[in-house]
Amino acid sequence: MLALFVRRGVFMLLTVLAVTVVGFLIIQLPPGDFLTLYILELEASGEVVDEATVDNLRRRYGLDLSPLGQYLRWLGNLVRGDFGLSFGWNRPVSELIGERLALTVTISLLTLFISYLLAIPIGIYSAVHQYSFSDYAFTVVGFMGLALPNFLFALILLYLFFTVFDIAVVGLFSSEFINEPWSVARVIDMLKHLPVPLLVIGLQGTAGLIRVMRGSLLDELRKQYVITARAKGLDERALLFRYPVRLAINPIISSVSWQLPQIVSGAVIVAVVLNLPTLGPLLLRALLTQDMFLAGTIIVMITILAVLGAFISDMMLMWVDPRIRFERAEG
Amino acid sequence: MAEATQAAPITGNAQEQYYLSSQTQLMWRKFKRHKLAMAAGLLLVLFYVAAALVEVIAPYRPDTRFTEYIFTPPQRLRVVDHTGRLHLRPFVYGLQRELDMDTLERIYTEDHAVIHPLRLFVRGDEYRMWGLFDGDVHLVGVENGVYFPFGTDKLGRDLFSRNLYAIRISLSIGLIGVAVSFVLGCLLGGISGYYGGVPDLIIQRIIEFLISIPVIPFWMGLAAALPHDWPSLRIYFAITIILGIIGWSQLARVVRGKLISLREEDFVMAASVAGATKASIIFRHLLPSFMSYLIVSLTLAVPNMILGETALSFLGLGLQPPVVSWGVLLQDAQNLQSLANHSWLLIPGLFVVVSVLAFNFVGDGLRDAADPYR
Numbered sequence: 001m002l003a004l005f006v007r008r009g010v011f012m013l014l015t016v017l018a019v020t021v022v023g024f025l026i027i028q029l030p031p032g033d034f035l036t037l038y039i040l041e042l043e044a045s046g047e048v049v050d051e052a053t054v055d056n057l058r059r060r061y062g063l064d065l066s067p068l069g070q071y072l073r074w075l076g077n078l079v080r081g082d083f084g085l086s087f088g089w090n091r092p093v094s095e096l097i098g099e100r101l102a103l104t105v106t107i108s109l110l111t112l113f114i115s116y117l118l119a120i121p122i123g124i125y126s127a128v129h130q131y132s133f134s135d136y137a138f139t140v141v142g143f144m145g146l147a148l149p150n151f152l153f154a155l156i157l158l159y160l161f162f163t164v165f166d167i168a169v170v171g172l173f174s175s176e177f178i179n180e181p182w183s184v185a186r187v188i189d190m191l192k193h194l195p196v197p198l199l200v201i202g203l204q205g206t207a208g209l210i211r212v213m214r215g216s217l218l219d220e221l222r223k224q225y226v227i228t229a230r231a232k233g234l235d236e237r238a239l240l241f242r243y244p245v246r247l248a249i250n251p252i253i254s255s256v257s258w259q260l261p262q263i264v265s266g267a268v269i270v271a272v273v274l275n276l277p278t279l280g281p282l283l284l285r286a287l288l289t290q291d292m293f294l295a296g297t298i299i300v301m302i303t304i305l306a307v308l309g310a311f312i313s314d315m316m317l318m319w320v321d322p323r324i325r326f327e328r329a330e331g
Numbered sequence: 332m333a334e335a336t337q338a339a340p341i342t343g344n345a346q347e348q349y350y351l352s353s354q355t356q357l358m359w360r361k362f363k364r365h366k367l368a369m370a371a372g373l374l375l376v377l378f379y380v381a382a383a384l385v386e387v388i389a390p391y392r393p394d395t396r397f398t399e400y401i402f403t404p405p406q407r408l409r410v411v412d413h414t415g416r417l418h419l420r421p422f423v424y425g426l427q428r429e430l431d432m433d434t435l436e437r438i439y440t441e442d443h444a445v446i447h448p449l450r451l452f453v454r455g456d457e458y459r460m461w462g463l464f465d466g467d468v469h470l471v472g473v474e475n476g477v478y479f480p481f482g483t484d485k486l487g488r489d490l491f492s493r494n495l496y497a498i499r500i501s502l503s504i505g506l507i508g509v510a511v512s513f514v515l516g517c518l519l520g521g522i523s524g525y526y527g528g529v530p531d532l533i534i535q536r537i538i539e540f541l542i543s544i545p546v547i548p549f550w551m552g553l554a555a556a557l558p559h560d561w562p563s564l565r566i567y568f569a570i571t572i573i574l575g576i577i578g579w580s581q582l583a584r585v586v587r588g589k590l591i592s593l594r595e596e597d598f599v600m601a602a603s604v605a606g607a608t609k610a611s612i613i614f615r616h617l618l619p620s621f622m623s624y625l626i627v628s629l630t631l632a633v634p635n636m637i638l639g640e641t642a643l644s645f646l647g648l649g650l651q652p653p654v655v656s657w658g659v660l661l662q663d664a665q666n667l668q669s670l671a672n673h674s675w676l677l678i679p680g681l682f683v684v685v686s687v688l689a690f691n692f693v694g695d696g697l698r699d700a701a702d703p704y705r
Contacts, residue, residue, distance in 0.1 A: 015540050022549065029556035147687040149638050151645060152661070152680040159670045159677070168667055258542055265545030269642055273665070283548060284646055287555035295555065299548045306545045 004318060012311045019303045020078065024071050027296035078300070086286070086294040093297045096282065101301060103172065104267070104278040108305070111198050111263050112256070115206040119252065123213025124245060130218065138210060145207025150266050154200045154273040161196075169196045170275040197274055201267045205259050212252050220244035254317060257310035264306040358623065361700040368696020371689035378686060382499040389492035390472040392456040393655050397477060397487040400426065403439050405482040405675050413443045422448040423478045436672065447476035482675040484663055493655050494679055500656040501637055502686065504571050508636035509629050511575025516582025517625075521613050523583065524590025534583065541580040549577060550639060554648040563654045570649050574639045578632060585628045589621040623701035630694035634687040641683050657683050 039054060065073060077084065083093035126135045161169045172193045173186065220226070221244055229239045271280030279298050286295035363369060381388055406423045425445030429438045453472035459465050472478065481490040523534040553573045557566060593599065594617070602612050618625075643649030644658025645665070652659055657679040663669060664676040 011536070011539070014536070015543055018540055019544065023552075026552040026556055029553075143688060143691070144684075146691060147634070147684045149641055149680075149683060151642060152677075152683065155661075155664060155670060155677060155680070158667055159674060162667060162671050163674075170667065261543055261545045265547040268545070268547050268551070269646065272646060283551065284648075287551055287648060290555070295552060299552050302548050303544050307543055310543055 005315060008311060008314060012307055015307050016304055019307070020075055020300055021071070023296040023300040023303075024074055026299060027074075027292040028067070028070075078297075083297040084293040086291055089291070089294070093294050096294065097279065097298065097301060100277055100279050100282055101305075103276070104264075104280075104302070105305060107194075107197060107201070107276070107278060108260065108264050108267060108309070110194070111202045111205070111267070112260055112309075114198055115202045115209055115259065115263075116252075116256075118202075119206050119209035119213055120249065123210045123252075124217060124240075126210065126214040127217035127221065127248075128240065135214075138214075142207040142211050145203045145205075148203070149269075150200055150204055151269045151273045153203060154270050157196060157200060158273070169193075172197070172276050172278075197267075197270060197276055200270050200274070201263060204266060205263055209252050209255070209259075212255070213248065216251050217244060217248035220248045250321075253321070256313045256317065260309040260313065261306040264302055264309075268302070358697075358700040362696050365696035365699060367692050368699075371692035372696070374689045375686070375693060378498055378502055378689075381495060382502055385495050385499055386458040386460045386466065387468065388470045389489075389495040390453075390455065390469050390478065391489040391492040392458060393488065393493045393496040394653060395456050395488060395492075397483060397489070399428070399487070400439075400477060400479070400483050401487040402437060402485060402673050403477075403479050403483045403487075404673075406479050408449065408478075408480070412446070418448070420448045420450075422446050423473060423476070425476055445476065447473035447478065449473055449478065481678050482673070484660075484676065485669075490660070490675065490678065493660060494657070494682060496655045497657045497660055497679060498682070500567070500650065500654060501640060501658070501683070504567070504574070504640045504656070505633040505636040505690075507568075507571040508574040508578065508640075509632050511572055512579040512582055512632055512636075513625075513629060515575065515579035517586055517618070519579070520583030520586025521590060521618075524587035525594060525609065525613055525617070527591075531587075534587075538580040538583055541577060546577050546639075547642060550574070550643055551646065551648050554643050563651065567650060567654065570640060570643065571636075574636050578635060578639075582625070582628050582632065585624055586621075589624060590617055593617055593620060623697070627694055627698045627701055630690055630697055634690045637683065637687060637690075 038057070074084070081094060083097070085091070086093050086096055089096060122138055126138050129135050158169060161167050172190055174189050174193075223244075226239065226244060229243065230236070234242075267278065268280035268283060270276070271278045272284050275281065279302055283295060283298040283302075286292070286298065403426065406426070408421050408423055410418055410421050412418060412422075423446075424441035424443060425447060427440045427442045429440070430436075431438055449471055450473065451471055452468050453474055454467050455469045455472055457465060457467045477489075479489050479491060481494060484490055484493070519534050519537075523531045550573060554570060557569050561569070590613075598616060599612060602616050607615070640649055640656060641658035641661065644656050645661045647662060650656050650659055660679040661677075664673075664680075669676060
């Protein structure tokens with residue numbers, strides 16, 4: 001167990017390190033550094049920028065270092081929680097990210113939780129009632145989840161809610177709560193706004209999970225031990241939940257570690273469409289305005305979030321379920 | 332997905348034919364039985380034909396602006412007119428435009444006095460087909476009037492034509508992106524599966540890395556880093572490469588898994604004893620033996636590329652106008668305002684859903700057909 005923990009942990013750290021490299025590349029890729037932009041802006045506003053000032057600024061932001069040096073410097077700052085300055089907002093990146101990060105985590109975890117909460121019973125039901133009307137209905141839902149891009153689903157819901165109920169399902173807070181400090185009323189208000197985003201973000205993952213749950217339970221139900229148990233007169237419900245379900249649930253539970261990256265990934269676009277106060281819209285705006293420090297940091301943060309979440313859920317699973325523990329130890 | 336249909340008892344000549352069929356012929360026999368996959372395959376063929384001949388099929392050019400007809404709702408094609416008389420030739424009514432002085436919205440009503448019958452092979456916008464020859468004949472259209480089956484956009488451009496032109500971009504990006512994934516997947520998966528050892532370890536870790544990161548933020552970051560002054564063709568290829576770079580991992584897994592199970596087979600040993608080089612063993616003997624699995628994974632990978640491009644372009648980070656793709660078209664439907672008033676702007680989404688579903692059905696059909704045990 002400890003060896004697994006260490007191995008998985010080392011891999012996670014390497015992943016995070018690789019992510020920071022990519023994040024740094026994304027910051028560096030667009031031509032011109034942000035200082036050039038800054039100087040251009042100063043000159044545009046009529047200020048005279050002499051060589052000495054430029055050199056000073058260059059040193060101050062570490063732009064005189066080699067690419068590797070710049071990366072290490074940036075990484076060091078990142079570890080210390082100093083994410084640099086957003087050029088577009090002229091504010092520290094950490095200040096901009098703060099609350100949005102918390103909301104991103106909340107929404108992702110809730111979506112994950114609800115996906116499983118819905119997928120497991122629906123998958124079981126579909127398998128037990130194979131080829132029934134509801135089974136077909138859920139199959140259709142499954143294909144929709146597969147083919148309907150979640151931002152399109154968001155747009156459609158937006159349109160339906162607006163035309164049918166005359167409600168705009170955008171944002172996460174009612175207007176009177178947007179700039180309020182946290183309070184019980186604000187949390188309740190948020191909970192009221194949550195269903196639509198959770199539904200949209202969760203559809204794809206849930207649909208996939210239902211398919212897997214249904215498929216693996218169907219495989220289990222065909223096995224001989226089920227027939228034996230039935231022949232011995234075991235109550236159908238007890239039989240179902242005592243053996244096949246517990247076996248069939250394994251593949252979807254162990255998929256939790258790659259569900260989270262997908263949810264986090266999809267949430268970015270949905271958040272843009274539904275205008276959620278999460279990291280997604282901030283990332284898009286940063287990318288469109290070439291505010292690369294902010295964009296790079298957000299990408300790194302989002303990824304670390306997903307990787308860390310996957311790591312924790314993996315560890316918890318291995319701790320709970322010896323089968324997964326042995327499976328991973330072999331693989 | 333498909334029910335395993337048992338082959339009907341085969342007798343005489345047909346039996347002989349069955350046993351002599353090649354693998355491809357057997358697959359085709361089984362695939363034909365999968366009705367949904369056949370229908371989906373047919374639809375995709377239609378899409379690609381439309382993409383190839385779009386200049387003729389589309390009634391207008393994608394950039395022709397009808398300044399008199401901004402945000403026209405889709406026009407209904409009719410065979411029965413307002414008096415109940417049946418017309419043998421389908422027609423559309425002319426349009427009357429009013430300006431609502433309160434909301435400053437344009438309101439279009441049908442003018443029952445003006446009838447534009449639909450005609451085949453009408454002359455209209457001039458185009459240059461495949462950069463080779465000029466023409467002005469369009470498959471269908473109306474003379475002296477306008478016909479917008481899907482309405483028009485904010486600049487008065489015909490959305491039906493634009494959607495057809497978008498097929499060309501959106502569906503080809505799927506193919507090229509998959510081709511990039513295919514090359515990378517075969518190469519890296521092949522090395523990983525055949526050589527094993529350190530290269531395998533490294534490539535496996537890269538794959539795990541790619542699976543454990545949220546892809547969309549990375550796609551967004553890479554796409555945003557493309558220089559803005561690039562010509563649209565170069566942006567197009569850059570986007571396909573970005574989609575392909577992150578999308579190859581799934582394919583590499585399939586290749587690796589298959590190679591590992593196949594490399595211990597006798598025919599590989601025979602080939603290597605006969606003096607075949609490693610490369611020729613991989614590409615001449617091993618790859619063909621699981622080609623069908625590769626084709627299935629490729630078919631199932633195309634939708635991801637299409638969805639990726641649509642998402643990126645929708646956000647404004649992918650392809651840029653004047654290039655027309657479904658994602659670019661959906662940009663106009665980004666806010667509630669335009670959705671509520673001009674719901675037909677969502678039509679490109681329907682194309683995305685239909686084509687993604689079609690690729691999935693074809694992939695499912697191919698998977699069943701390629702499986703010798705079904």
